[in-house]
Amino acid sequence: MPRAAPDAAQAALTKELRREAGQWLKAARETTGITQAELAERVGLRYYTFVSQVESGLGRVPIDLQAAWAAALGQEAQAFAKHLLGYYEPELFRLLFGNAARRAGSAKA
Template structure:
């Protein structure tokens, strides 16, 4: 089955959501008191520039790395993955959690308060 080209509106939404995810991750990193280099080291990355790219919305945290990122940031891995899913795959998030009135930003505030 071939993939169809993404329409411009969906591409713009995806880009916007990636930037929002990046801002959320940057806030979580700063709340944990880590630099990009420190987070890269804790997550086993060779270069901090990957963290920078993710925070700028140019990349995303790979699924297989989400648990270690969450632990490095002092966050619950399940909530971390769920929050990223909301940004990275909004349709899947809606299908799985529709009706679950969860706000992304209060989660960040709650996690920062616990740190």
């Protein structure tokens, strides 16, 4: 069955979750003590502006780069990916991990 078009409320929630994910990623990067340019280099990106876009909520970390981002930020890849899933795909996160699982908080969620 095809997906229904997102309504305005869903679009606003998606935008807010992307913004929160970006804030979390920025905090993780700053805690690690690296710049956007250094993170981009470590994960194999040509331009640091992509990191800026992700941190501002305009983009998302591609699935095939999540392990590299986790390593660059000093985090365990599975926990990192699970944490991002809570922001990027909250309904899938709920289906996989239940309502009791926390999306926000540490990457160990």
